[in-house]
Amino acid sequence: MRRPLAIAATTVVLIVLGTLAGSAVPQYSISQQGREFHPGEISVKRGDTIQIVNDDADLLHHAYIESPKFSFDSGDQKPGSVTPVTFSVAGDFDVLCAIHPKMLLVVHVQ
Helix, strand or coil: CCHHHHHHHHHHHHHHHHHHHHCCCEEEEEEEEECCCEEEEEEEEECCEEEEEEHHHHHHHEEECCCCCCCCEECCCCCCEEEEEEECCCCEEEECCCCCCCCCEEEEEE
């Protein structure tokens, strides 16, 4: 009698874990390295979060977005730091670096 109960309990746990894994929020990782964003362009859905990672060993970065629809400012990002940005509105946004003006990441939010 215990064996069918254990099998049923295990099945329920696996179903719940599978459902949670399937509904996980997508994560997008953007590297800052060599005074560039990698990749330099990305498409996400409204509500998605990107992680901006400073992969340079000795450079500070400072990502920001200035738009009438959406703004963001990471502050100074030390090497190894990870900064999340959640896009709550649709549109096309330029992510720039206040320290390295030639750095550009274009984010298309659907």
